[in-house]
Amino acid sequence: MDPRVHEHAEVLVDWSARIEAGDDVVLSVGPDAHELAVAVAETIGERGANLLTTYGSGEIERAYQRAHDGDFDEPSHELALFEAADVYLRIGGGRNTSATADVPAETRQAYRNARTNLREARYDTRWVSTVHPTRSLAQQANMAYEEYADFVYDAVLRDWESLADEMAKLKDRLDEGSEVRLVGPGTDLTMSIEGRTAVNSAASVAYDSHNLPSGEVFTAPYDTDGQVTFDVPMTLQGQSVRDVTLNFEAGEVIGFDAAEGEDVIEEILETDEGARRLGELGIGMNRGIDRLTDNILFDEKMGDTVHLAVGRAYDACLPDGETGNESAVHVDMITDVSEDSRMEIDGEVVQENGTFVWE
Template identity: 70%
Template sequence: MDQRIAEHAEVLVDWSARVEEGDDVVVRVDEGAHDLAVAVAEKLGERGANYLATYVSDEVESAFVRSHDGDFDPNPDFELSMLENADVVLSLRAKRNTAAKGAVPGENRAAYKKSRTEIKARTMDTDWVSTMHPTRAHAQNAGMGYGEYKDFVYDAILRDWESLADEMANMKDLIDEGSEVRLVKEETDLTMSIEERTAVNSAASVAYDSHNLPSGEVFTAPEATEGEVYFDVPMTHDGARIRDVHLTFEEGEVVDWSAEVGERALEDILTTDEGAKRLGELGIGMNRGIDRFTDSILFDEKMGDTVHLAVGRAYSSCLPEGQQGNQSAVHVDMITDMSEDSRMEIDGEVVQRDGTFRWEEGFEE
């Protein structure tokens, strides 16, 4: 077994999830994640944790959702009971076919997601962490050989996370103290309020309120969005390819949208429910270990020259205590490349130009 798999499992269990003796841990094992699951189980045993593995497969789920009449039992008690007794949920993502959900009708996908809102919320009440084990399917999506792709994945995951957290604190401070963010580039001029919002320093650990490995972003929950934005980084969502997305916002809501590829899939997302047309997240990628786009949101949104915006659900960790942010059954990230002819401003001050942050060498006012 590749030694990096054991290192990945150790980072996941110790740094990311902070598993302790006696913790009840649910491990969601994707169909291609067997080797990582073995390594994770070994680490959990060494820590004296309790473990339950569940099998996850887009192909299996798609068969169920596609054949169902669409009237799904909301939040089944048997699954809620499992999550209510879990301290930690680890999701080991590793697809064999990244397009397996493509044949599922959009209305069925939307109904299924709505039926699982409480399950989603209960999962997020645990110390949950999602990570990815490299597979040939993901390598093919990324346009890379399998060996090259494994190197890419582990370069992104096996980082000095403590040092990166210290660097990302610069951006967190700027957002915490700011009132408005503006993004400007070709076909984009967008403003959003971050007044009284808190930013999350997403350093791949629940200790930082961060739940993805790899991570390397600073994010918050904006509101009062105005203007237009162009997302030029392609993505695959539920098996559907989406590319060259334009969104126009008025009074915080998407009022016009288009996509060069996948416009029907984009429409399915935005019409899922009332909250799907509002932003739930502004995220700023800061992981320089990710140096190319690979059609995986887990990696692409963390890349240092990018900003991503998510329509749908907002994370409560970014909101004042007692305040409820945007609610939706979806949370879908879309990415814009900020590496050229672009700038990000906070309260009129440029904090990133052409992908370079103001504290980095080469930054120009």
């Protein structure tokens, strides 16, 4: 086994999820993530925690959803599992990144809506999502498998404490600010951040961060106005989406188009009322991610990118007792800010052409 697999497992268990003796852990394993799952299970055992493993397959989800009549009940048995868990770890690594592409849109929406309370229960655990390098992900990224494995470990096996110190500079600016403006090709967007708390997403639950790799600073904007163009191609709902433009007025999407995948964007925005509002503004700061791979886990963390998510806002960005944007979806889309772009906070430029003023 590649020794980096064990390093990945230790970072996930110790730095990211902070697993301790006696913790009840649910581990979801993708079909081709076996090696990392074995290393994670061994590490969890060494820490004296309790492990239950589940199997996460897009092909199984496709078979179930397509066969169902579409009137989904809340999965109370699965809900009980997560209500009793301390930690939820998800290791992605499927065989087909478009496995659910032919599930009807209305079926997907009904399935998501029926699982709203389940998602909230998962979010109440110390949850962390990561991936094991697989051949399907390498193919999606247009890389040789060995090249892709190097890419993944360069992004995951970081000095996370040093990166957290670097990202704290942007977090402080956002916490002190009231309004963010993004300007770039096809983009001139303003959004309020007053009263919000930015998250220094350093790949650990100790930082309110739940992805490995991470390397972004994000907050929960509102009162959005203007236009934004997402020029980074991506796969959403198993389908290709490219050059998406959203137009906002008084915080809500009032118009949209896309060069490819416009029907997917329409499906997402029609999920519920909250799907037409922003739940996240995120700024990528992980310079270990040096190319786009058509995988949101990596692409949204890449330096020289900014991403916005329609749908659910994360509680970590909100004042105690305040409810942010609620939705059954949280869908990220990315814009390249490496050229002819700038980000302002209260009229002061803090990033221009992908470079922060302190860099």
